[in-house]
Amino acid sequence: MTRDTWQRLKSDRYGMSGFIVVTIFAIVALCVWAGLLGQGWSEVSGNRFESASARHWFGTNLLGQDILQRTLFGTATAFEVGLMVTVCSTLLGTILGGLAGWYSHGWLDEIILWLKGVLDSIPFYLFAAAVAFALQGSPWAMHLAMIITFWTTTARIIRGEVMRIKQREFIDAARAIGLPGILIVFRHVIPNTFHILLVQSTIVFVAAINTEVILSFLGLGIKNGVSWGLMLAESSQEVLAGHFGNFVAASTSLFLLLMGFNLLADALQDALETRGELN
Amino acid sequence: MNTPSQIAGTPLLEIRQLSLSFHPQKQLAIDRVSLKITAGSTLGLVGASGAGKSSIARAIMRLIKPDSGEILFKGKNIERMNAEELKSTRQHIQLVFQEPSASLSPRRTVEQTLLEPLQHFAIGDASYRQEKIREILHTVGLDRGALQRYPHQFSSGQQQRIAIARALVTNPDLLIADEAVSALDVSIQAQILQLIQMLQKDFGIAFLFVSHDLAVIRQIADDVAVMYRGQLLEQSTADQFFTEPAHPYSRTLLSFAQGKNPLNQLDDSWHLQRSHSSDGNTPACVFSAFCPDKKPVCERLEPPMHDIQFKNQHALGPHCVKCHLYDEVKTNVYRETKL
Amino acid sequence: MSAPALRVNDLSVWFETGTGRVPVVDHISFNINAGDATGLVGESGCGKTMTAMAILGLLPATGVGVSCTGIEINGKDIHTLDGSRRRAVLGRDIAMIFQQPATALDPVFKIGQQISAVYRRHTNVNRQHARQAMLDALQSVGFKQAEDIAAAYPHQLSGGMRQLAMIAMATVCKPAVIIADEPTTALDSSTRELILHQLNRLQTLHQTAILFISHDLAVVRKSCRNVMVMYCGRLLEKTDCQSLFAHARHPYSAGLLSCIPQISDKRPAPISSIPGQIPAATDLPTGCHFAPRCNRVEDQCRTSIPQLDHENGGGAACFRPL
Numbered sequence: 020m021t022r023d024t025w026q027r028l029k030s031d032r033y034g035m036s037g038f039i040v041v042t043i044f045a046i047v048a049l050c051v052w053a054g055l056l057g058q059g060w061s062e063v064s065g066n067r068f069e070s071a072s073a074r075h076w077f078g079t080n081l082l083g084q085d086i087l088q089r090t091l092f093g094t095a096t097a098f099e100v101g102l103m104v105t106v107c108s109t110l111l112g113t114i115l116g117g118l119a120g121w122y123s124h125g126w127l128d129e130i131i132l133w134l135k136g137v138l139d140s141i142p143f144y145l146f147a148a149a150v151a152f153a154l155q156g157s158p159w160a161m162h163l164a165m166i167i168t169f170w171t172t173t174a175r176i177i178r179g180e181v182m183r184i185k186q187r188e189f190i191d192a193a194r195a196i197g198l199p200g201i202l203i204v205f206r207h208v209i210p211n212t213f214h215i216l217l218v219q220s221t222i223v224f225v226a227a228i229n230t231e232v233i234l235s236f237l238g239l240g241i242k243n244g245v246s247w248g249l250m251l252a253e254s255s256q257e258v259l260a261g262h263f264g265n266f267v268a269a270s271t272s273l274f275l276l277l278m279g280f281n282l283l284a285d286a287l288q289d290a291l292e293t294r295g296e297l298n
Numbered sequence: 299m300n301t302p303s304q305i306a307g308t309p310l311l312e313i314r315q316l317s318l319s320f321h322p323q324k325q326l327a328i329d330r331v332s333l334k335i336t337a338g339s340t341l342g343l344v345g346a347s348g349a350g351k352s353s354i355a356r357a358i359m360r361l362i363k364p365d366s367g368e369i370l371f372k373g374k375n376i377e378r379m380n381a382e383e384l385k386s387t388r389q390h391i392q393l394v395f396q397e398p399s400a401s402l403s404p405r406r407t408v409e410q411t412l413l414e415p416l417q418h419f420a421i422g423d424a425s426y427r428q429e430k431i432r433e434i435l436h437t438v439g440l441d442r443g444a445l446q447r448y449p450h451q452f453s454s455g456q457q458q459r460i461a462i463a464r465a466l467v468t469n470p471d472l473l474i475a476d477e478a479v480s481a482l483d484v485s486i487q488a489q490i491l492q493l494i495q496m497l498q499k500d501f502g503i504a505f506l507f508v509s510h511d512l513a514v515i516r517q518i519a520d521d522v523a524v525m526y527r528g529q530l531l532e533q534s535t536a537d538q539f540f541t542e543p544a545h546p547y548s549r550t551l552l553s554f555a556q557g558k559n560p561l562n563q564l565d566d567s568w569h570l571q572r573s574h575s576s577d578g579n580t581p582a583c584v585f586s587a588f589c590p591d592k593k594p595v596c597e598r599l600e601p602p603m604h605d606i607q608f609k610n611q612h613a614l615g616p617h618c619v620k621c622h623l624y625d626e627v628k629t630n631v632y633r634e635t636k637l
Numbered sequence: 638m639s640a641p642a643l644r645v646n647d648l649s650v651w652f653e654t655g656t657g658r659v660p661v662v663d664h665i666s667f668n669i670n671a672g673d674a675t676g677l678v679g680e681s682g683c684g685k686t687m688t689a690m691a692i693l694g695l696l697p698a699t700g701v702g703v704s705c706t707g708i709e710i711n712g713k714d715i716h717t718l719d720g721s722r723r724r725a726v727l728g729r730d731i732a733m734i735f736q737q738p739a740t741a742l743d744p745v746f747k748i749g750q751q752i753s754a755v756y757r758r759h760t761n762v763n764r765q766h767a768r769q770a771m772l773d774a775l776q777s778v779g780f781k782q783a784e785d786i787a788a789a790y791p792h793q794l795s796g797g798m799r800q801l802a803m804i805a806m807a808t809v810c811k812p813a814v815i816i817a818d819e820p821t822t823a824l825d826s827s828t829r830e831l832i833l834h835q836l837n838r839l840q841t842l843h844q845t846a847i848l849f850i851s852h853d854l855a856v857v858r859k860s861c862r863n864v865m866v867m868y869c870g871r872l873l874e875k876t877d878c879q880s881l882f883a884h885a886r887h888p889y890s891a892g893l894l895s896c897i898p899q900i901s902d903k904r905p906a907p908i909s910s911i912p913g914q915i916p917a918a919t920d921l922p923t924g925c926h927f928a929p930r931c932n933r934v935e936d937q938c939r940t941s942i943p944q945l946d947h948e949n950g951g952g953a954a955c956f957r958p959l
Contacts, residue, residue: 026655188400192464195359196415197388210405346825453914454681483680483852487894488910497908510825513898517908541902554826556900557859 026291034286040279044272047091048098056089060084060245078264080250081257082162089245090268097228097276100162104168105220106228107166112173113209113216119174120181121204128178134169143168143230144237151239158242161234165227173219180212183276214291221284232273247273303553308332308373310504311358311391311472316367318357327353328364329528329584332603337471340498340505342536343520344512344551349525351508355476358506359393389419392465395475398457402449408435408460411444415468430467438463438493455486462493473497474506479514491517512555516540524548527584534617544606544619546591583622595622641668641953642714642846643731643814648705650687650696651868652918658702659918661687663870666947669863671813674840674847676857676878678893679867680915685850688867690814692848693733694723711813728843729759736819738799741757741793748775749787752806761808774809775802778835790947801835808839815840816848821856833860835913848890854897858882859898865951866890869916869926871942875951933957 028034050056061084068078077086094230119131128265148165154160183210184190193203235248236255254265313457328350335341343351356362360376379387392415395401401622402411406540414429416422422430432442440460449457465473466490475494479487495518498502506543509515515522515536522539524532524547532545543549565603583589586596601622641940650662662684669675677685690696691703696713708716710730710898718726735741743751752771753764760767775783778801799818807815817836821829837860840847849861857864864881866874866889874887885891892911899905913930916922922929924939931938937956946952953959 030655124604188395188397189403192393192395192401192461193403193414194361195388195393197420198414198418199386207403207406211403213405248309346827455914483915484854485680485893485896485911485915488908491898491908492910511898513900516900517898517905537902537904540900551826552900554830557855623786 021178024287024290028286031161031286031289033282034290037279037282037284037286041150041283044094044276044279047100048095051092051095057088057095058237059088060092062088064088068257068264077268078262080253080262080265085249086264086268089250090247090272091105092245093247093250093269093272095239096244096274097231097273098275100165100231100241100246101224101227103162103227104165104169107162108169108223109173109216109220111166112170113177115170115176115214116174117181117204118201120178121185121208123159123178123182131174131178135174135285138168138171141168144239147239148237159241161231165203165230168181169223169226173216176215176219177209177212181208184208184211217291218284218288221280225280225284228277310372311335312336312368312370313354313358313504314368314370316354316357316364316369318353318362318364326350326528328357328367330367331528331530333523333530333533334470335504335506338498338502338504338553340507342438342515342517342522343506343508343525344515345521345525346509346551348527350509350528351525352476353528354525355474355506355508358474359388359442364631368439385419389415389421389468390471392470392473393463394458394465394475394478396481398454398461398481399449401461402464404449404459407446407448410459411449412445412464412467415464416484419468421468431463434463434466435465436588439489446601453486454482456491458482458486458490459493462490466497470503472504474508476508477510478507480509480511487514494518504540512552524551529584530620530623532584532619534619538617540636544617544624545585545621545625547549547585550590583620591623593622614620638670640709642671642711643669643674643848644707644709644712645688645692646705647701648691648708650691651702651752653700653702656919660870660921662691665867665870665872667865667872667875667951669814669846670933672840673863674837674849674861676849676861676864677867678851678853678854678857681866681914682869682918684870685852685867687819689733689818689850692816693727693731694718708820725759728812729810730812730955731814731816732810732938733808733811733819734803734815734820736822738803738823739791739802741800741803742799742902744791745792747787748789748791748794748802749864751801752787752809753832755806756809762795768898770809771805773774774805777808777839778805780830781807795931796824797827797831800824800832804832804835804839806847808843811843812845812847814848816850819852820849822851823854829856836860839882842933844944854882854894865915866893867920869918871926872945872954873883873927874953874955876953884959885953886958887927888931888933888957888959890953891959892930933959 022279028038047056063083065083066168067081067083069080071074071078075085075087077090080086080089115131119128122128125186146168150164151160154163159266166210181204190207194208211284231240231246232248232251235246236252240246250265250269254269258266313333315324315330315332316328317330319328321325331350331354333341333402342359343354357364371391374383376387390620392516409431409467412434413427416427416430420459431445435442435444440459440463442455444452444460449460452460479490482490491514494505498505498518505518507515507519518625519536520532522536523530524545526547532539532543532548540552543552582598582600583596589596599622601620603618603620604624605616605618605625607617646666648662648665649660652661657765663686667675677688679685687696691710696703701887703715710726715723715726731846742748749768749771752774753767755769756762756767756770760948762770771787772783775786780786786794786802791802794802820836821832824832833856835952836847839845849857851857861878863875863877865872866887868889874881874885874890876886881890882894885894889911895909896911900907911930916926922939925931925943928934928938935957943953943954943956
C-alpha cells in the first residue's frame with residue numbers, strides 16, 4: 020500500500036520538489052542538533068551590519084552575529100517547534116477525537132465538543148500571552164499554548180472519520196466477537212484514518228511554524244536560541260536603516276520551507292486518495 | 299446428505315417471539331418471530347430485502363438489542379448469561395457478512411485478522427493458534443502466503459474465504475451467513491457454496507443462511523423460513539418448501555424465482571405501492587394487501603401460526619404457516635388457486 | 638439492409654500505468670439491430686462496464702486509452718466526434734441506465750426536473766412541452782401517478798421506482814440505443830420482473846436497440862435475443878440466447894451455466910464450479926485467457942488466440958469448442 024503511494028508521489032513533480040526541499044531542511048536541522056552546523060548563532064563574530072562576504076555569507080546583524088549561522092539554527096528551531104507541536108497536538112486530537120467519534124452523542128462526546136468549542140473561541144494570541152504569563156516566561160509556554168489549541172482541528176476531523184468508519188462492516192465483525200469499544204477504536208478504526216492524519220500533520224506543522232513567527236514578533240516566542248521569527252522581528256528595524264540581511268535570510272528560508280511543505284501536503288493527499296479508483 | 303431436520307432434544311439456537319423496532323410507532327423490523335435451528339442443520343431465511351432477515355442475524359449476535367423476546371443458545375437465555383457464559387456463546391456463533399471487502403479490517407493482515415478471535419477468547423497458546431490458522435486457511439482453500447497480505451490484495455472470492463476462515467477459527471457450532479454469497483460472481487459463488495457444503499458435511503456446522511436468492515437456498519438448506527415485513531410467514535423443510543409451499547407469499551416468491559411471471563395476475567401497483575408503508579390502518583394480515591387469495595377475514599384478524607401437514611406429503615418434518623387459509627381444517631390440502 | 642442500430646468495431650480499452658499498458662477491453666466487435674436486445678455477460682472485472690463507458694465516451698481523459706475502428710449509431714460514426722458534438726449525441730441517440738439508481742440520480746433535484754432537463758438539453762422546446770414529454774415518459778414506464786412521481790425527490794422513492802425513473806430519463810428522447818448496465822442487480826426478484834417487463838415493452842414500442850450488461854445469465858436469457866460472453870476483456874462466445882442456453886459452445890460459457898444454482902423439487906446435487914481464479918488484468922496468460930482453467934485445453938490454446946467467427950454470427954472463440 021505505501022509502496023503504491025510512494026510511486027504516485029514520485030511521479031508528481033511538484034510534490035517531489037516539495038519533498039526534496041523539506042528533506043534538505045530536515046537534514047540541516049539534524050546537523051544543527053548534532054552540533055555540526057549553526058553553532059555560532061549567538062557568537063559575535065564580526066562588525067555590525069557587515070554585508071555578505073566570504074566569511075559571513077549572509078553578512079552580520081545588529082550585534083555582529085553571523086546571519087547564516089542564525090539562519091541555520093533557526094531551521095532547527097522551526098523543526099523543533101513544528102515537530103513537538105505536531106506530534107503532541109495530533110496525538111491529543113486523535114485520542115480525544117477518536118473517543119468522541121466512537122461514543123458520539125454520548126456524554127463523553129458532549130464534553131469533548133464543549134471543550135473544543137471553548138478553546139476554539141479563545142483568541143489565540145491572547146491565550147498564548149496568558150499561558151506565557153502563567154508559566155512565568157518558561158521556554159515551553161509557546162509550545163504548550165499551541166498544543167492546547169491546535170488539537171481541536173485534528174479532533175474534529177478524526178471524530179467525523181470515526182463516525183463514518185464505525186458504520187462499516189468490519190467494525191460490526193469486531194463487535195460481533197465481543198471486542199470492547201476502546202479496543203476497536205484504537206485497533207481497527209484509528210489505523211484507517213492514518214492517511215488523513217498524515218496530511219493533517221503537515222498542515223499543523225506549517226501552522227506551528229507560522230504561529231511561532233508571529234509569536235516571536237510579539238515577543239512571546241522562543242527564549243533560548245534564535246528562530247526565523249525572531250530574526251524577522253529584529254529585521255523590522257534594520258530594514259528601515261537599509262540593512263536587509265536578516266530579513267532576506269529569514270523570509271526566504273521561511274518561504275522555501277513552508278512552500279515545500281504545502282506542495283508535499285497536496286501531493287500526499289492526491290497520492291493517498293487515488294487508492295480506491297479505477298482499479 | 300440427509301441430515302434429519304428434527305433431532306430430539308434442545309435445539310442449538312432458538313428464538314422466541316423476538317421483536318425489535320428501529321423507530322418507535324413505526325413498523326416493527328422483527329415482529330414476534332420464533333425460530334429453531336437444530337445442531338448440524340442449515341436453516342435458510344428468505345424474503346425480500348427489508349423483511350427483517352438481516353436484523354435477526356444482527357440481533358442474535360447482539361449487534362442490536364431486541365425490544366422483547368428471547369434468544370436461547372443451547373437452551374440458555376442469552377440475556378441472562380453472565381459475562382463468561384456470554385463470551386463462550388460468542389465463541390460458538392459466528393457471522394459472515396455480505397460484502398467481503400467491507401467486513402475485513404483493511405489495515406490488518408490476514409494473520410492478524412485470523413488471530414484476533416483466538417486471542418480475544420484466549421483459546422490455546424501461541425503455537426496452537428499459529429497451527430490453527432494455518433489449518434483453517436487450508437480448509438478454506440488458501441495458502442499460507444496469504445497470512446502476511448492485506449485484504450485489498452485479494453479478489454472478492456478470496457476475501458470471502460478469509461471472512462469464513464475468521465468465522466471458523468473458534469470452532470463455532472453455528473455460522474450465520476448474512477447474504478454471504480449475494481455479492482459474488484456466479485462462478486465464485488459456486489466455489490463458496492461448495493465450501494459451505496463441505497463445512498456442513500465434514501464439520502457438522504449448523505448454518506443460519508440469510509438470502510433473497512431461492513436457488514442458492516435450495517442448494518444448501520435443510521429447512522426454510524419465510525419472512526415478510528418483519529413477520530415469519532412460513533417455516534418448513536426445504537423439500538416441502540420447494541415442492542409445495544403453503545403460504546401465498548411463498549408461492550409468489552417461488553414463482554418469481556422460477557422465472558414464471560405472475561405479473562398478468564398481479565396489478566402493476568403491486569410493486570409500486572409496496573414501498574408505501576401503510577402506517578394508517580394496518581391490515582391484520584401483513585400480506586393481505588397483495589395476497590391473490592385474500593379473504594375478508596384477512597383484513598380483520600391477524601392469522602395465528604398453524605402447524606399443518608399436507609395429506610399428500612408424508613411427514614417430512616414440522617411445517618407451520620401463518621395464514622387464514624389454513625384455519626378450518628387441521629390437516630388440509632391447499633385449495634388450488636392458479637397463480 | 639439498413640445499418641444496425643449500434644455497431645462497434647474493434648474496440649480496445651487499456652489503462653496507462655507506470656509499468657505499461659493494462660488491457661481491459663481487447664479488440665471486441667459487435668452489432669445490435671434496432672428492436673433487438675443483446676446481453677453482454679461476464680463476471681466482475683471482465684470489461685463489460687468499460688465497454689459501455691467507451692462507447693459513450695465517458696472514460697477519463699488521462700490514464701486510459703481507447704482505440705477502435707468505428708462506433709456507429711444508425712450508420713453515423715460517433716467515436717470521432719469531439720466535445721460538444723459528442724455530448725449532443727448522449728441522451729438523444731444513445732442513453733445509459735446505471736446499476737445503482739440511488740447514486741445515479743441527483744439527490745437535490747426532483748425527478749421531474751431531472752428528466753425535463755435531459756429533454757430540454759436535446760430539443761428546443763419550451764417548458765410546457767418538456768413537462769408533457771417528461772410526464773409521458775413517466776407514464777410510459779408504468780407510473781400511474783406520474784405527477785406525484787415527478788414532484789418527488791429520489792430518496793422518497795423505493796429502489797424499483799428509482800430505476801423506473803431512470804428508465805424514463807433514458808427514454809424521454811427516444812434514443813436509438815440504450816445501454817443498461819446491471820439495471821436489476823440491486824433489486825429484489827419481484828421488482829426485477831417489473832423492470833424487465835417495462836424495458837421490454839419500451840423496446841418493442843420504440844424499436845430501441847438495447848445492450849444489456851449483466852453478470853446474471855438468467856436475467857439475460859429472459860430479456861435478450863442475443864448474448865455475448867466476455868472474459869478478461871475478450872468476447873468468448875457470441876450467439877443467440879436460445880442456442881447458448883441449450884448448448885453453450887465455449888467451455889467457459891458452459892462452465893458458467895453449470896455454476897448457476899437451480900430450483901428443483903429434489904435436493905440438487907452438490908454444485909459444480911470452474912476451478913481456479915479469474916486472472917488479474919496485470920497478469921493475463923498468453924494465448925487464450927481461459928486456458929489455465931479449461932479442461933479442454935491443448936497446446937495451441939496457450940500460444941495463439943482463438944477468434945470468433947464473425948462471418949457466421951460469432952460462435953465460440955475456441956480451438957476445441959463443445
